Amino acid sequence: MNLRERCPDMDRAAAALILDLKRQGLRDETLVVRGGEFGHAGSRSGTGRDHNPYGFTMWVAGGGFKGGLAYGNTDEFGFKSA
Numbered sequence: 001m002n003l004r005e006r007c008p009d010m011d012r013a014a015a016a017l018i019l020d021l022k023r024q025g026l027r028d029e030t031l032v033v034r035g036g037e038f039g040h041a042g043s044r045s046g047t048g049r050d051h052n053p054y055g056f057t058m059w060v061a062g063g064g065f066k067g068g069l070a071y072g073n074t075d076e077f078g079f080k081s082a
Contacts, residue, residue, distance in 0.1 A: 010034075014032070014034060014061070017032060018032060018061050018062065021062060026062075027061075027062045028062060028063070028064050029062075029063070029064075030062045030063060031060060031061075031062055031063030031065075032060065032061045032062050032063070033058065033059070033060050034058070034059050034060075035056065035057055035058030035059065036056060036057070037051050037052050037053055037056040052078075052079065052080075054079060054080035054081065055074040055075070055078055055079055055080045055081055
């Protein structure tokens with residue numbers, strides 16, 4: 001199974017967790033962090049960049065963070081921070 005096949009399951013799980021925290025009144029005091037250093041799964045077959053310690057994605061939810069913000073960026077290839 002590759003990254004594109006796994007992402008929808010992870011997205012649904014993350015959404016369910018955040019909604020459950022909201023229903024219980026715990027969302028604003030609970031910080032949820034998700035991230036990884038893979039640019040694309042399957043890179044051994046030449047379709048991605050494998051592990052990348054110079055440019056990767058993390059996201060946070062809850063914990064009082066304001067939603068809809070993005071910090072930082074990478075070069076045009078997504079290899080390292082610009």
